[in-house]
Amino acid sequence: MISVIVCAAGRGARAGFSRNKLLEECNGLPLLAHTLSAFSGQADEMLVTCSEEDEAAIGTIVRAFPHARTVRGGATRGESVKNALAAVRGEIVLVHDGARPFVSPKVIGDCIDSVRTFGSGVCALPATDTTVIARDGQIVSAPDREEVFTVQTPQGFYTEELRLAYERAGERVFTDESSLFAAYVRPPRLFPGDRANRKLTYPEDFRFAERVGFGVDTHAFGEGDHILLGGVKIPSERGLIAHSDGDVLAHAVTDALLSAAGLKDIGTYFPDTDPAYAGADSMQLLGTALTLAEEKGYRVKNLSVSVLAETPRLAPYIDAIRASLASALSLPPDGAAVAAGTNEKLGYVGEGKGITVYAMLLLCGK
Ligand code: MG
Helix, strand or coil: CEEEEEECCCCCHHHCCCCCHHHCEECCEEHHHHHHHHHHCCCCEEEEEECCCCHHHHHHHHCCCCCEEEEECCCCHHHHHHHHHHHCCCCEEEEEECCCCCCCHHHHHHHHHHHHHHCEEEEEEECCCCCCEEECCEEEECCCHHHCEEEEEEEEEEHHHHHHHHHHHCCCCCCCHHHHHHHHCCCCCEEECCCCCCCCCCHHHHCCCCEEEEEEEEEEEECCCEEEECCEEEECCCEECCCCCCCHHHHHHHHHHHHHCCCCCHHHHCCCCCHHHCCCCHHHHHHHHHHHHHHCCEEEEEEEEEEECCCCCCHHHHHHHHHHHHHHCCCCHHHEEEEEECCCCCHHHHCCCEEEEEEEEEEEEC
16 A cells, blocks of 8 residues: 655745645646645555644645545644654555645656665656855865755655654654655665656746737728738738737737736727827837736747738748747747738628738746
8 A cells, every 4th residue: 555645734935925835726726736636546545744724725625635634744844744654554655745746657656666676765866957065155075966866756665664764863853754764764765756846946936837818900901001010011002000000910919918918908008099109119019018928927938820811912021020029029930920811802801901810829937
């Protein structure tokens, strides 16, 4: 029987939330629910440590998992795990940080296998950065990088041996079970983890969510000798009627961007009743919208645009429009795709009365 202790009794103060970060939602579910569902297929029982304060909220999440229950945590992580260990029924126990929701079934399986084969299994990654020992701001020594690993969770042990380690440790505090086990039982065995299994600690770690936005705009043809699409001037027998510069493509992209960022629409920020926006450079407005999205912690991942127009012929200008959009949104050259087509003479576009642009855009954490 395999048991897992999920550490959820911390405050997560470094994440800068006013409550336990494991209660924060990601992709529609609390972080802790993601962690528990990662283990639910491979663990026969899940014990979730929690503080008195969080017991009700964590209990609600835990009840959705049939083999899970809460255990009151202590003042330190070690104390919490020790409390949970007393209630563990499995012969093998895995200890896991609640704030590592991306743990894969393979890592969990490898951890269990390592315990069965070697008596312990500690998830670890080779260091990619050079690590040094420093005192008072000065390097004392630099360990050989080949020998340096960063230790994650899960960490698996035979339950009796981990209990023994905690008994022997008494009041001594360790940051994780691998160092405790090494101090009181024997050096534990490492197994390779994966980089996706990261611990969400700081506010920026929570900005992994991607958000999609969609925007549409239409402008009618009127007087003029050119149109603007994505900031690119295109000769045309007629211009587009607008309060601003009439860049229908920039408007659709701006709406997609604002929408993805969870903001209001273009008319809210740049009303066409405001004289300040008469003849406005729409690419500048797009830049302002980008700043608003960036202030919410997002950057644009990619953009896809579709233009419907009978005239003028847009093919010669597509590359320039793509480059202009990529530059405005800080995207690589292939980050902004633009397709153009006619409407087969159907409807207002087909009758040559106006141009419609559809834009879809993906934001991700910075
Ligand atoms: Mg418009």
